[in-house]
Amino acid sequence: MTGNTRFYFKNHLVWQVEPVSQTAYIMSKKNDASYLFDNAEKDIWLMIYSKCTFDEMIVELNRKYDVLKEQLEKDVKAFLDDVLKEDLIYEIF
């Protein structure tokens, strides 16, 4: 994963943002599993949808959340690694 890496949703997903709670609801049709993402996780999910690079995500999240950049990079990478591992997204360098 580099700063220019972009991420894309796998084609077996069903997902939506619940309009009132603003929770992102994700269902994997391949693994028959579902996930709920709130707050920063949901923001990252929507930035994946917007085809942001890793660096663009960090800039955007840094504006919104009062967290040190190094910590932010670490947390975002950890989340992306998790969803990659769950086979919800793939990356293109």
Added chain:
Amino acid sequence: MKSSSDLYSFASINKTLTAVTIELNTSCNWRCKHCYIDDFSYEYELSIQVLDKLFQDLRAMGVVDILLTGGEMFMRKDIVDILKLARSYFFDVSLFTNVSLIDIEKIKAIKELFIDHISCTLFSLDECIHDNVTGVKGSLQKVLNNLNLLRVNNINVEVKHIITNLNQNEYEKIVEYCNLMGFKYRLTPTIWSKRDNDREPLNFKVSEDYLRENILKIDDLRNTTIVKKTDDLYICNATRYSCSILANGDVNPCTNLNVKIGNILENNIRSIRENSEYLNWVQNLKWSVLNECKTCDVSEYCMRCGGISLIEHGDLLTCNKFENTVARIRSEKECGIKRNVKVGSTIC
């Protein structure tokens, strides 16, 4: 929202459109005797451009589930493109088709697109009975061949069995077939008039005597759950989170509620739902307004649908005679249905 199972209760509370049925076309290669489509000579269909705009709007409104239906959708040459388009918006897509026109190429596409399930109708495993209902000789054989292909390709299938007086003794054989094939089985004895109010399909309803003999078995197979009636129960809950869009663009509040609240060729779906006084009225109807039901001695056994009352009797709020009959039979039999009564906020 704390878990994915909260999605529909959230949608009902907040009146969030979550599930939409879209009729892609009205043309069909079958002529089922009980069908509600009134005139097959009008071959309406929603163009792929209209569908693209509709999908964009539905995506923005929070819709998750899309049920595509017809007519028979596989009569459309662009059906695979439509499925691809719907899935590109990450909807959970299900298909209601008679499956007679699918082939291995289409099944491959359905599998690759992660379509949730295919729902089809099977009237009998006896060719004479099934083909008599559909009006098409050889239709059963085509369905069975294609259901086998779907099973081999691990596609989820739900077999709907509409019980009419033409096929009323067939359910045990179909249940056995579904168990063998690993298909979900659903049945219903409910049929209704055509969209133009022609009551001809009602001639095929099963008799009261038949219901008396079979309702316990039918309830058991349907896993019938009857909601405890309370004054604050929404009587048309489905209209709070779903709607139905017809092939001519008309929007109905629910699949069973044949009242036009707008047309997507003239206005966008968000605006139609937000500005419809009728929809707002029906969404907020509660059990307390059903005067006949409140004093009915079998209401605790009843699964009335306002949409069907409107079609059958011209009044959404009146007693649905067919469901009342079924409820009375359940009540007379003091059947085990009471075990399944649950307290809920909705009827449908």
